[in-house]
Amino acid sequence: MVTWTSLIVAIIAISIVLVSLIVVRPSITVGKGGKILAFVSLLVFPALSGGAGISEHMERSKRTEFCLSCHTMADHGKSLHVDDPSFLAAAHYQNNRVPRDHACFTCHTDYTMFGGFKAKLRGLRHVYVQYLGKVPDQIALYSPYNNRECLHCHQGARSFEEGATHNAEPGRLEQIKVNNLSCNSAGCHETVHGIDKLGDAKFWNEVREDGPK
Protein backbone atom coordinates (compact mmCIF):
# COMPACT_ATOMS: atom_id res chain seq x y z
CA MET A 1 0.00 0.00 0.00
CA VAL A 2 1.22 3.49 -0.81
CA THR A 3 1.70 5.47 2.41
CA TRP A 4 1.80 9.25 2.67
CA THR A 5 5.48 9.12 3.66
CA SER A 6 6.43 6.99 0.63
CA LEU A 7 4.53 9.43 -1.57
CA ILE A 8 6.55 12.34 -0.13
CA VAL A 9 9.79 10.38 -0.66
CA ALA A 10 8.76 9.81 -4.29
CA ILE A 11 8.05 13.54 -4.76
CA ILE A 12 11.43 14.46 -3.23
CA ALA A 13 13.24 11.85 -5.36
CA ILE A 14 11.63 13.17 -8.57
CA SER A 15 12.51 16.73 -7.50
CA ILE A 16 16.14 15.76 -6.90
CA VAL A 17 16.43 14.12 -10.33
CA LEU A 18 14.83 17.09 -12.11
CA VAL A 19 16.84 19.75 -10.25
CA SER A 20 20.06 17.79 -10.80
CA LEU A 21 19.36 17.92 -14.54
CA ILE A 22 19.15 21.72 -14.41
CA VAL A 23 22.28 21.99 -12.24
CA VAL A 24 24.35 19.71 -14.48
CA ARG A 25 23.11 21.13 -17.78
CA PRO A 26 21.51 24.56 -17.35
CA SER A 27 21.78 25.06 -21.13
CA ILE A 28 18.75 22.78 -21.63
CA THR A 29 16.56 25.65 -20.45
CA VAL A 30 17.12 27.55 -23.72
CA GLY A 31 14.11 26.11 -25.54
CA LYS A 32 10.45 26.35 -24.59
CA GLY A 33 10.45 22.76 -23.26
CA GLY A 34 13.55 23.51 -21.18
CA LYS A 35 11.91 26.60 -19.67
CA ILE A 36 8.88 24.52 -18.67
CA LEU A 37 11.24 21.89 -17.22
CA ALA A 38 13.04 24.57 -15.18
CA PHE A 39 9.73 25.93 -13.91
CA VAL A 40 8.52 22.48 -12.86
CA SER A 41 11.90 21.47 -11.39
CA LEU A 42 12.76 24.63 -9.50
CA LEU A 43 9.32 25.78 -8.45
CA VAL A 44 6.48 23.24 -8.67
CA PHE A 45 8.19 20.13 -7.28
CA PRO A 46 10.23 21.84 -4.53
CA ALA A 47 7.12 23.72 -3.35
CA LEU A 48 5.17 20.45 -3.38
CA SER A 49 7.94 18.67 -1.46
CA GLY A 50 8.18 21.46 1.13
CA GLY A 51 4.42 21.62 1.65
CA ALA A 52 4.03 17.85 1.93
CA GLY A 53 7.01 17.65 4.31
CA ILE A 54 5.63 20.36 6.61
CA SER A 55 2.24 18.65 6.66
CA GLU A 56 3.87 15.31 7.55
CA HIS A 57 6.00 16.84 10.32
CA MET A 58 3.02 18.73 11.76
CA GLU A 59 0.96 15.54 11.90
CA ARG A 60 3.85 13.60 13.40
CA SER A 61 4.38 16.21 16.10
CA LYS A 62 0.90 15.44 17.45
CA ARG A 63 1.95 11.88 18.25
CA THR A 64 2.61 10.69 21.80
CA GLU A 65 6.03 9.31 20.85
CA PHE A 66 7.05 12.76 19.55
CA CYS A 67 6.26 14.45 22.88
CA LEU A 68 7.88 11.67 24.90
CA SER A 69 11.02 11.62 22.74
CA CYS A 70 12.50 14.29 25.03
CA HIS A 71 14.03 12.81 28.17
CA THR A 72 12.38 15.59 30.17
CA MET A 73 8.95 14.17 29.45
CA ALA A 74 9.76 10.63 30.64
CA ASP A 75 7.82 10.98 33.91
CA HIS A 76 4.78 12.33 32.09
CA GLY A 77 4.90 9.31 29.80
CA LYS A 78 5.22 7.03 32.84
CA SER A 79 2.22 8.70 34.47
CA LEU A 80 0.02 7.38 31.67
CA HIS A 81 0.60 3.84 32.93
CA VAL A 82 -0.22 4.35 36.62
CA ASP A 83 -2.59 1.66 37.86
CA ASP A 84 -4.92 4.04 39.70
CA PRO A 85 -8.12 5.52 38.23
CA SER A 86 -7.74 8.71 40.28
CA PHE A 87 -4.80 9.66 38.05
CA LEU A 88 -6.71 11.59 35.41
CA ALA A 89 -4.21 11.31 32.55
CA ALA A 90 -3.72 7.59 33.18
CA ALA A 91 -7.47 6.91 33.33
CA HIS A 92 -7.98 8.71 30.02
CA TYR A 93 -5.07 6.97 28.33
CA GLN A 94 -5.80 3.45 29.56
CA ASN A 95 -9.53 3.57 28.82
CA ASN A 96 -9.12 5.02 25.33
CA ARG A 97 -10.88 8.26 26.29
CA VAL A 98 -8.07 9.85 24.30
CA PRO A 99 -6.41 8.15 21.32
CA ARG A 100 -3.27 6.54 22.75
CA ASP A 101 -1.09 7.57 19.82
CA HIS A 102 -2.21 11.23 20.22
CA ALA A 103 -2.61 11.24 24.01
CA CYS A 104 -0.67 14.46 24.79
CA PHE A 105 -2.01 16.55 21.92
CA THR A 106 -5.65 15.65 22.62
CA CYS A 107 -5.52 17.38 26.03
CA HIS A 108 -2.91 20.04 25.19
CA THR A 109 -4.19 21.37 21.88
CA ASP A 110 -2.75 24.87 22.31
CA TYR A 111 0.76 23.76 23.14
CA THR A 112 3.95 25.03 21.42
CA MET A 113 3.50 25.27 17.64
CA PHE A 114 -0.23 24.53 17.82
CA GLY A 115 -0.84 27.55 20.03
CA GLY A 116 -0.50 31.26 19.38
CA PHE A 117 2.72 33.10 18.54
CA LYS A 118 3.88 33.10 22.18
CA ALA A 119 3.31 29.34 22.45
CA LYS A 120 5.41 28.81 19.31
CA LEU A 121 8.25 30.90 20.78
CA ARG A 122 8.03 28.83 23.97
CA GLY A 123 8.33 25.70 21.86
CA LEU A 124 11.60 27.01 20.41
CA ARG A 125 12.78 27.90 23.90
CA HIS A 126 12.05 24.34 25.02
CA VAL A 127 14.39 23.02 22.34
CA TYR A 128 17.06 25.51 23.42
CA VAL A 129 16.67 24.48 27.08
CA GLN A 130 16.70 20.78 26.16
CA TYR A 131 20.08 20.98 24.40
CA LEU A 132 21.83 24.08 25.71
CA GLY A 133 20.14 25.20 28.90
CA LYS A 134 19.11 23.71 32.21
CA VAL A 135 15.82 21.82 32.40
CA PRO A 136 13.86 22.95 35.50
CA ASP A 137 13.36 20.32 38.21
CA GLN A 138 9.61 20.66 38.04
CA ILE A 139 7.77 21.10 34.76
CA ALA A 140 4.62 23.19 34.95
CA LEU A 141 2.14 24.72 32.53
CA TYR A 142 2.65 28.41 31.72
CA SER A 143 -0.99 29.20 32.48
CA PRO A 144 -3.68 27.33 34.43
CA TYR A 145 -5.18 24.43 32.52
CA ASN A 146 -8.23 25.59 30.58
CA ASN A 147 -11.46 23.57 30.98
CA ARG A 148 -12.01 24.12 27.27
CA GLU A 149 -9.66 21.20 26.63
CA CYS A 150 -11.88 18.87 28.70
CA LEU A 151 -15.09 20.27 27.22
CA HIS A 152 -14.00 19.41 23.65
CA CYS A 153 -15.17 15.88 24.51
CA HIS A 154 -17.18 16.09 27.74
CA GLN A 155 -19.55 18.94 26.95
CA GLY A 156 -22.90 17.48 26.03
CA ALA A 157 -22.01 14.05 27.40
CA ARG A 158 -24.71 12.76 29.76
CA SER A 159 -22.20 11.67 32.40
CA PHE A 160 -20.82 15.23 32.49
CA GLU A 161 -24.04 17.26 32.14
CA GLU A 162 -26.02 15.17 34.64
CA GLY A 163 -23.13 14.21 36.92
CA ALA A 164 -24.14 14.57 40.60
CA THR A 165 -20.98 16.43 41.63
CA HIS A 166 -21.16 18.74 38.63
CA ASN A 167 -24.70 19.72 39.69
CA ALA A 168 -24.20 19.66 43.47
CA GLU A 169 -25.23 23.30 43.69
CA PRO A 170 -27.05 25.59 41.25
CA GLY A 171 -24.74 27.28 38.74
CA ARG A 172 -21.76 24.97 39.33
CA LEU A 173 -22.03 23.35 35.91
CA GLU A 174 -22.11 26.80 34.28
CA GLN A 175 -19.03 27.87 36.29
CA ILE A 176 -17.19 24.80 35.00
CA LYS A 177 -18.25 25.49 31.42
CA VAL A 178 -17.04 29.10 31.47
CA ASN A 179 -13.74 28.03 33.10
CA ASN A 180 -14.40 29.86 36.37
CA LEU A 181 -14.19 26.61 38.29
CA SER A 182 -11.33 24.42 37.16
CA CYS A 183 -11.90 20.72 36.52
CA ASN A 184 -8.56 20.21 38.31
CA SER A 185 -9.61 22.09 41.48
CA ALA A 186 -8.80 20.52 44.84
CA GLY A 187 -11.36 17.85 45.64
CA CYS A 188 -12.31 17.45 41.98
CA HIS A 189 -10.00 15.88 39.37
CA GLU A 190 -6.91 17.22 41.07
CA THR A 191 -4.43 14.43 40.35
CA VAL A 192 -3.69 14.77 36.66
CA HIS A 193 -0.22 13.39 35.95
CA GLY A 194 0.69 13.13 39.63
CA ILE A 195 4.42 13.24 38.90
CA ASP A 196 5.25 13.72 42.60
CA LYS A 197 3.36 10.50 43.46
CA LEU A 198 4.96 8.26 40.84
CA GLY A 199 7.49 6.88 43.31
CA ASP A 200 4.79 5.00 45.24
CA ALA A 201 2.57 4.16 42.29
CA LYS A 202 1.81 0.74 40.82
CA PHE A 203 1.91 0.50 37.05
CA TRP A 204 -0.42 -1.10 34.55
CA ASN A 205 1.16 -3.36 31.94
CA GLU A 206 -0.29 -2.12 28.71
CA VAL A 207 -1.40 -5.02 26.55
CA ARG A 208 -0.89 -4.33 22.88
CA GLU A 209 -1.66 -6.29 19.75
CA ASP A 210 2.02 -7.23 19.57
CA GLY A 211 2.04 -8.43 23.18
CA PRO A 212 2.50 -6.81 26.58
CA LYS A 213 4.67 -3.68 26.64
Add this chain to the structure above:
Amino acid sequence: MDRSRLERRLRTSGVLVLAGLAVELATLFSSRPTAFLLFIFPGSVLLLIGIVMFLLSLLTAEENTKPE
Protein backbone atom coordinates in the same frame (compact mmCIF):
# COMPACT_ATOMS: atom_id res chain seq x y z
CA MET B 1 20.89 39.39 -18.93
CA ASP B 2 23.34 37.33 -20.91
CA ARG B 3 22.78 33.62 -21.17
CA SER B 4 25.79 32.51 -19.10
CA ARG B 5 24.74 34.73 -16.20
CA LEU B 6 21.22 33.34 -16.30
CA GLU B 7 22.56 29.79 -16.37
CA ARG B 8 24.83 30.54 -13.42
CA ARG B 9 21.84 31.80 -11.44
CA LEU B 10 19.76 28.77 -12.41
CA ARG B 11 22.59 26.52 -11.28
CA THR B 12 22.92 28.34 -7.94
CA SER B 13 19.20 28.18 -7.26
CA GLY B 14 19.28 24.50 -8.25
CA VAL B 15 22.08 23.78 -5.78
CA LEU B 16 20.17 25.58 -3.00
CA VAL B 17 17.00 23.63 -3.79
CA LEU B 18 19.00 20.36 -3.87
CA ALA B 19 20.51 21.13 -0.46
CA GLY B 20 17.04 21.88 0.94
CA LEU B 21 15.65 18.65 -0.51
CA ALA B 22 18.54 16.64 0.96
CA VAL B 23 17.86 18.05 4.44
CA GLU B 24 14.15 17.38 4.00
CA LEU B 25 14.83 13.77 3.03
CA ALA B 26 17.24 13.27 5.93
CA THR B 27 14.77 14.55 8.52
CA LEU B 28 11.64 12.94 7.10
CA PHE B 29 12.00 9.63 8.92
CA SER B 30 12.59 10.99 12.40
CA SER B 31 9.83 11.76 14.92
CA ARG B 32 11.94 13.99 17.12
CA PRO B 33 11.52 17.74 17.67
CA THR B 34 15.07 18.37 16.40
CA ALA B 35 14.16 16.73 13.07
CA PHE B 36 11.24 19.12 12.75
CA LEU B 37 13.44 22.12 13.51
CA LEU B 38 16.13 20.99 11.06
CA PHE B 39 13.42 20.52 8.46
CA ILE B 40 12.30 24.14 8.94
CA PHE B 41 15.82 25.53 9.33
CA PRO B 42 17.91 25.01 7.24
CA GLY B 43 15.72 22.69 5.07
CA SER B 44 12.72 24.84 4.16
CA VAL B 45 14.77 28.05 4.24
CA LEU B 46 17.19 26.67 1.62
CA LEU B 47 14.26 25.52 -0.53
CA LEU B 48 12.63 28.93 -0.25
CA ILE B 49 15.79 30.87 -1.09
CA GLY B 50 16.38 28.58 -4.10
CA ILE B 51 12.84 29.10 -5.38
CA VAL B 52 12.95 32.88 -4.85
CA MET B 53 16.33 33.07 -6.59
CA PHE B 54 14.92 31.15 -9.56
CA LEU B 55 11.92 33.50 -9.78
CA LEU B 56 14.15 36.56 -9.53
CA SER B 57 16.41 35.27 -12.28
CA LEU B 58 13.32 34.82 -14.48
CA LEU B 59 12.17 38.37 -13.76
CA THR B 60 15.54 39.97 -14.45
CA ALA B 61 15.99 37.87 -17.60
CA GLU B 62 12.57 39.06 -18.80
CA GLU B 63 13.47 42.73 -18.12
CA ASN B 64 16.71 42.47 -20.05
CA THR B 65 15.14 40.86 -23.10
CA LYS B 66 12.34 43.47 -23.49
CA PRO B 67 12.52 45.30 -26.86
CA GLU B 68 13.69 48.94 -26.69
